[in-house]
Amino acid sequence: MPLGALGFIVPPAESRVHVSDLNLWGRRLDCNFGLVGPTFVTGIILGSIYALIALGYTMVYGVLKLINFAHDAVFAVGAVGVFYIFGEWFGITEPMSGPGLLFVLLASLLVGGIVSALGAALLERAAYRPLRKRGAARLSFLISAIGASFFVTYMMQQGFLLGPGKRGFPGFMATQPAFRLFDSTVTNTKFLTVIAALLCFVVLDRFVNQTKTGRSIRALSEDIVASQLMGVNIDRVILTTFLIGGFFGGVAGTLYSLQFGFVVWNMGFIQGLKAFTAAVLGGIGNIRGAMIGGIMLGLIENMSTICIGAEWKNVIAFSVLVLVLILRPTGLLGERIGG
């Protein structure tokens, strides 16, 4: 669908509009409005990945009021798990098609999710629960989480695991153009990413708002002591929260690797930081906020390339984080886990 149909006035792609001759450190600020469509599409796609990872930050924050700094490692572990199980163990390298592809695809997303969920649960047991039992200071949790994140990340960099370079992701799904949207080609993997993210979001939203476990999660996020008095097994609910957050992190990791075709030991770092920004932008602790924040961050950082060089994308994203924290620390939708 062309943008014009939506009421946008779209200049031809090759027209470069010089907004001003403002000399910005030797670089002229010129905006290429032909990029509006493609950057919009890219923004939605990358935003969906951020949103999926942000769900993990938001779930843990909602319940424990704690930023799970190690979630970036959880994200990477899922993709690496799929890499080992499907690539190294089953040796799937050839592109597949038909029901076989569908099966392997679903299996890999499930495996990625489960590996990450187990990783997150292990993290909770090893790095968080001992501190929680002792009633340690906030700072201790953060430091412990950073330790866990760097431990996992740099273990993966060692020669006996991934090693320092990029490793090819099992290519069971050949990337091919699916359709065109707003002057840009959407490939099948990118389309899959968006659909999967939406699906995950709907499932999680239903789960938290309509099941018994979801109700205990919401109870914990309201008042941890009161919910314990009401008979909620808080250790189990916290573990469930980590499992759920980790699962979506792993799905995101698998989708990310599928789309870009590689796994690398530090793939979680920038993605994790951006997803955190997304969670804060939407209102950390809020599931719908994570989704909206993710998509918005994807749009902001990609559409900024219309006027500013793409090399500034990360700076834009982190500046958004700093600005949101200063201007509206509760985010767009506020800090509530339930809908």
Place this chain on the structure above:
Amino acid sequence: MSTRENNSSNFIVAGWEKLGFVRYLIAAAFMWSIPILMDKDIFPVLNGSKGINILFITGYWILLSLGLSVVVGLAGLLDLGYIAFFMLGAYTTALMTASGGPDQFHIVTWPTWAALPFAILVAMSAGLLIGAPTLRLRGDYLAIVTLGFHEIVRQSALNLAIVNQSRGIAGIPNPSIHMLGINLDFGLENELYWWYLLIPAILAAVIMIKRLDNSRVGRYWTAIREDEVAAAAMGVPVVKMKLWAFVIGASTSGVAGWIYAVNISYIAPNSFPLLQSILVLCAVVIGGLGSIAGAVLGAVLITTLPEVVRELSNGKEILGFDPETGRIAIFGLALIIVMIYRPGGLLAAKRRRTELSEAGAADAVVTSDTTVVDEVIDERPAGEDEVH
């Protein structure tokens, strides 16, 4: 740990404290003699010019960990972007001295010494700039903002043409002293001078931090760290004191940045990865939050230990671990272990140790009335503010 051991170690500490200013002279003499001790006959590894280079690296890491110790250890603010201040100090030095080629942008081309106060000033101002809007936020937000700040600074340097983007700035001049008949030229051939330059810097930082810690400011910091709400209710100017912690913490990294830039003569954004910010944090936490001896020990562990291991292994992998990157995995694990089993670090600060054991003593009052002030912290539950 038995009580007897504790008493004897306390006796030594008390005796050391009684020495007053002489302590610093002894410390200076000890630091002065380290290169002599690093002789081949006494110390089997890290001798010669390589050893002295590592000594220098350890020296500026001590400055860094001392600064971060003020922020994290004394005031309890988690700063994950500390190296950004170090980087700003180094870049300020580069832009204020006659560095680079003829096309290089300079603010001024002053002698290297003249850039030192400005390197400190820029680092401190950056602390003020990032601290002022964010220190009102809760601690965990601050951590992530500082992490983002590091990336903003690094990525900006990677993209700005005036600092040559990823190519960095080369040819930063070495300092020299030509006055009162003294002629000292710092450079590659006079490696030891660099270490001697660091000794007064480290001592000055130690004296500054010790005096601050024992002043009203230090008590304010302790109050904020232990209970921010209670501190505010008691009239502690919370935001102002947090800002001071940030600014003072940044000052030593400005000095370190200057020394780094004029020593290595070449700086590039990729010399300041986020990893370094995390490693400084590891040094402070493993050594002991808020403890000066701990910060020094932490810096030595983080910088020297991997080098010793690397030299002993001849650069080969150990149990599959690469000596360069494997250490980060090990230090990451060490952070978790320290947080769980020994929250005060290897050399816990005296005040923190007392606080932690008094919190334990409050629980013990019911069962017995003996004082347990000297009890080591890892056997006592820490009565700090609670996270559910």
